[in-house]
Each structure stands twice: as C-alpha cells, then as structure tokens.
Amino acid sequence: MKAIALIExxxxNRCKHIIVRNLSKIMDIRIMEINLDKKTLSFKYDSIGAIEKVKRELWRIGYPLNQFIKKDPHNELVI
Structure with missing residues (x-):
C-alpha cells in the first residue's frame, strides 16, 4: 500500500538526507519520493505497524507529521 505524509x-536536502537515512532502517517500508516543494514523503508499506514506526521515527528526529494520507489496496484515499 502507498502513503503520503506532509512533514513539518x-x-x-540535508533534511531529506536525514529522513532517508533514518527511515531506511525500517524494513517494512520503501521510500518512493521526498518532495521538498510540497514537503511530502511518499512511501510504500506492508502493515499498519510500519506506519506507526514511520510516525514515531519522524517525530523522534524532529520532523513530525502535519497530515497523513494513505491509499488502500483499491487506490482510494483514506485520511
């Protein structure tokens, strides 16, 4: 499944590097894109637990989420 996170x-590029370095340790996700202009992180995940790990890690390193959008298997947005 795919998710998009709006990040404070x-x-x-330094912020982008820090996020990639720290989230790369989470094996249940794959980073698709980090867009500096839109301040978004797009990633694929395997489970709800993986999303919680991402939220916790981003908060821990100083990049808390403003908003979180995930797409279900049928590609419908769920907020």
Whole structure:
C-alpha cells in the first residue's frame, strides 16, 4: 500500500538526507519520493505497524507529521 505524509520542517536536502537515512532502517517500508516543494514523503508499506514506526521515527528526529494520507489496496484515499 502507498502513503503520503506532509512533514513539518522539511525544507532542505540535508533534511531529506536525514529522513532517508533514518527511515531506511525500517524494513517494512520503501521510500518512493521526498518532495521538498510540497514537503511530502511518499512511501510504500506492508502493515499498519510500519506506519506507526514511520510516525514515531519522524517525530523522534524532529520532523513530525502535519497530515497523513494513505491509499488502500483499491487506490482510494483514506485520511
């Protein structure tokens, strides 16, 4: 499944590097794109537990989520 997260404080390539480095440790997800202009992180995940890990890790490293959108298997948006 795919998710899109709107992230606070995402404003430079340094931020992008920190997020990629830390989220790469979570084996249940795969980062698809980080868009600095829109301040979004797109990723694929295997379980709800993986989403919780992403939320916790982003908060821990200083990039809390503003909004979170996930797509269900039928590609419908769920907020």
């Amino acid at each position: 404080n995402l404003d430079s």
